[in-house]
Amino acid sequence: MTTELPDTAPGPAPTVDGAPPAVWRRALAEFLGTGLLVAVVVGSGIAAQRLSADVGLQLLENSLATALGLGVLIVLFAPVSGAHFNPVVSLTDALLGRADRSGLRARTLGVYLLAQAAGGIGGAILANATFDVTTSISTTDRATPATLLAEVVATAGLVMLIAGLTRTQRSIPVIAAAVGAYIGAAYWFTSSTSFANPAVTLGRVFTDTFAGIAPVSAMWFVGAQLVGAIVAGGLVILLFPAAEPRAATASHTR
Template identity: 60%
Template sequence: MNPTLWRRLLAEFVGTALLVTAVVGSGIMATRLSDDIGLQLLENSVATAFALGALILTFGPVSGAHFNPVVSAVDWFLGRRTGTGLSAQDLGGYIGAQTAGAIGGAVLADLMFKLPAVDIAAKHRTGTDLWLGEVVATTGLLLLIFALARSGRASVAPAAVGAYIGAAYWFTSSTSFANPAVTIGRAFTDTFAGIAPSSVPGFIVAQLVGLAVGVGLLLALYPSVGSAAGDVVVHPDGESVRS
């Protein structure tokens, strides 16, 4: 039985907020603990990967733990013909909750570390190399999530998605934002994880390109993937949860 929409939206809001809090907060802590940029990135990536896995376990049974507009958009797109996944109305609510949560998470992290609640980032992240990194990161994330759902292995999603994001910090030039809501949220903190507002549109366009590439590959590799669009996580008893 599906949880009510307000519960799912609350789960997406809180889950995305805590994810961005983990990303920003661990970045702040990393810069305070070390002067080595490589070590700072390692600390940031490990904390983010573990936090993401834990958050998927926590909120997955309620909302599917998307925490990401591109994941929600693909869930809607692939499932619209078979009646699985999100409805168009739900999609709008998910994107709004995720974006608001991401901004709130950045503010929360700043406040925890005695920084201005809203401090617009000044770190410019732009260039075809970074945009290509976002295409790769987003495509890979979508392939992983929906391939797991299609093959009946959604129960390993928390570990798999956390591991992928942790690895993608290192193998992509952009350090793998792969999430429009998180990208917007990170513009509200002038810290290690921040991104200047002027750089946000380029990242989001690249993520949307990754969405298109990911959908194309999913349909080519798994023609019936739409039937599993709503299978996001699995309860301990093995029963699928529809998002």
């Protein structure tokens, strides 16, 4: 008899013998997923800038590629690592799951964060190389009171969406479509163009192109993203207080 694999994220699915995937496999999935996500963001930004003169059209091209690419990456890697690709998603998962032991454990959380950060930097370097662009530190200042507020809003919405869908046992394809759609929309309804991800923010420091962000601005953005994650955590507790169906399976997948 084989074990049926759960079809939800962000928790990784167990293998056919009921054991969770090895930590190194999950770390590799997070590294690749985050790296490819940043490669999509940076690469499509470079392509858009080269192909179109209008800034609005460039943003449209960048946002469509990012939304579609993110959805594909979630479907691909969610069965291995849960497809977090985002430190605030991993942190929130660990904290909200402490009560029922369904969240990432401290050691695994540390591995996820390191893999995501390395993947973000590697993805930017890869995108630069594929477009024959020299890797350099971005000079694009983005931090203003308005963009920092936008990052709080964008991150809170993203984390609440992922946690809410996970706690209500939505399938991986549904989560992938919803998260991709949210990010595509958030490019436009936030003045920051919705970075909403510290690992992606870090990666974008290493490209002085359309998608780049200067180091000082990146620090402020990450701070705003952490605030957004805290806000989302409180809202999730109020709106989705229990995850009974998931707890039975997730407790042994961490």
